[in-house]
Amino acid sequence: MGDIRLKDEEIREGAPWGAISYVFFLWVITFIYKKDNAFAYYHAKQGLVIFICEFICFFLPIIPFIGQFFFRIGLIICLIFSVYGLYSSLTGKLCRIPIISEIASKFVI
Helix, strand or coil, rough: CCCCCCCCHHHHHHHHHHHHCCCCCCCHHHHHHCCCCCCHHHHHHHHHHHHHHHHHCHHHHHHHCCHHHHHHHHHHHHHHHHHHHHHHHHHCCCCCCCCCCHHHHHHCC
């Protein structure tokens, strides 16, 4: 975030692509069509991590007693992170989502 320097045109062009990256599995579209746009790519990596967290949450109800609770809490947290990322992308900002950003920065895609 601090070491990424982006031009205004790159942000404008990548903002809608970055925003759709936070909607379920649509980060795939951004990786395919806007891989060269650093702004969209940054948001797509975070969208991928959130998607992985959502996917994991769907298996939590298997755990007796507490699984259903963590399933619901996990999905609410993922929803909050997705809305925050979507808003940040549309406003042209590189947001730092706790834990998600650190994991996403380690992905090489």
